[in-house]
Amino acid sequence: MNLDLKLVLKNKAINGWRLFWLISTPMSIVMVIATLGTDMSTGAGVSEMIQFSVRWAVPIIFLVVAASSVQILIPGPLPVWLLRNRKYIGMCFAVAMAWQGTFIFIMSNFFREDYFKDVYLLRDELEGSIGYIFLTAMVVTSFNFGRKHLNPKQWKLLHKSSIYFLWAYPFSVYWWNLSYYENPQPIDYVFYWSGFIAFALRIAAWGKKRQQAAKKNVSERSTPFALTLLGSALITFGLFVSASGLYWQKAVTAFLTVPKWSADLVLWLPYWPFEPYLSLFVIGLGTLLVTKVRA
Numbered sequence: 001m002n003l004d005l006k007l008v009l010k011n012k013a014i015n016g017w018r019l020f021w022l023i024s025t026p027m028s029i030v031m032v033i034a035t036l037g038t039d040m041s042t043g044a045g046v047s048e049m050i051q052f053s054v055r056w057a058v059p060i061i062f063l064v065v066a067a068s069s070v071q072i073l074i075p076g077p078l079p080v081w082l083l084r085n086r087k088y089i090g091m092c093f094a095v096a097m098a099w100q101g102t103f104i105f106i107m108s109n110f111f112r113e114d115y116f117k118d119v120y121l122l123r124d125e126l127e128g129s130i131g132y133i134f135l136t137a138m139v140v141t142s143f144n145f146g147r148k149h150l151n152p153k154q155w156k157l158l159h160k161s162s163i164y165f166l167w168a169y170p171f172s173v174y175w176w177n178l179s180y181y182e183n184p185q186p187i188d189y190v191f192y193w194s195g196f197i198a199f200a201l202r203i204a205a206w207g208k209k210r211q212q213a214a215k216k217n218v219s220e221r222s223t224p225f226a227l228t229l230l231g232s233a234l235i236t237f238g239l240f241v242s243a244s245g246l247y248w249q250k251a252v253t254a255f256l257t258v259p260k261w262s263a264d265l266v267l268w269l270p271y272w273p274f275e276p277y278l279s280l281f282v283i284g285l286g287t288l289l290v291t292k293v294r295a
């Protein structure tokens with residue numbers, strides 16, 4: 001059975017550039033059909049298309065974020081296939097984002113009033129623009145002509161930071177939809193939890209690697225019981241924090257923005273003061289403790 005799946009996943013049609021075309025062509029056809037069915041003579045219509053197009057991009061970036069962790073946590077033919085095709089799947093994300101970019105361009109040029117009504121803060125504009133700069137840099141350096149200008153360390157740093165930034169954007173959008181606005185849609189839950197799981201898998205994979213490295217280096221491994229207990233408590237607390245934003249967001253934001261410098265940073269520093277990511281930070285800290293090994 002496993003062997004069959006391995007063979008199926010090696011099929012040329014679902015690997016490399018063919019996979020890219022297989023996903024991005026129907027996606028683009030759907031985008032054209034949706035555009036034709038939308039009243040593009042109004043700002044609201046164009047905004048609808050911004051939302052529609054980015055909703056194709058979001059699951060792809062979450063998948064790309066999770067890809068390497070899945071292979072570490074549950075090695076198998078499917079994760080290997082995912083990892084092997086990460087670049088091409090990432091390119092499909094870029095295509096969906098290019099559609100969003102096109103609609104943003106239309107809105108910012110022809111419907112300026114609606115555009116400024118939708119982009120509330122300078123920070124929104126900065127987050128979005130930085131996202132597009134990262135995306136462009138990633139695409140360019142995915143080909144030899146761009147890659148040759150970077151050494152492997154710089155390349156890795158660029159791609160890691162870009163992926164994290166581009167994950168952080170939609171993850172925070174859906175976190176705010178659930179934790180601030182009163183009327184979240186079912187899709188907000190689906191995307192928030194998918195983004196959460198994608199990053200939590202990275203933390204879990206990091207923890208597993210730490211444990212494996214410790215096993216190799218230390219003959220008699222032991223994690224002090226108190227650390228295991230504290231780490232597990234932190235992970236549980238982090239999970240609770242991740243699911244309860246609506247109940248603590250106002251108080252935590254108010255607390256974190258008490259100093260004037262912090263309140264000022266909200267205006268321009270992307271994601272500040274990082275409320276959507278607090279749960280994952282706590283879970284990461286818990287994982288650090290649980291996997292801390294003493295000889």
Ligand code: HEM
Pocket residue numbers: 047048050051054055057058104118119125127128129131132166169170173
């Ligand atoms: C300067 C660049 C950008 C601008 C001006 C911009 C603008 C917008 C606007 C106006 C909307 C609202 C659409 C609506 O609800 O009617 C939106 C939604 C959204 N954008 Fe962007 N965006 C930018 C870049 C990005 C980037 C880089 C990402 C990263 C993936 C992103 C992800 C999203 C998401 C997830 C939504 C919510 C879609 C939903 O409601 O499900 N945007 N954007």
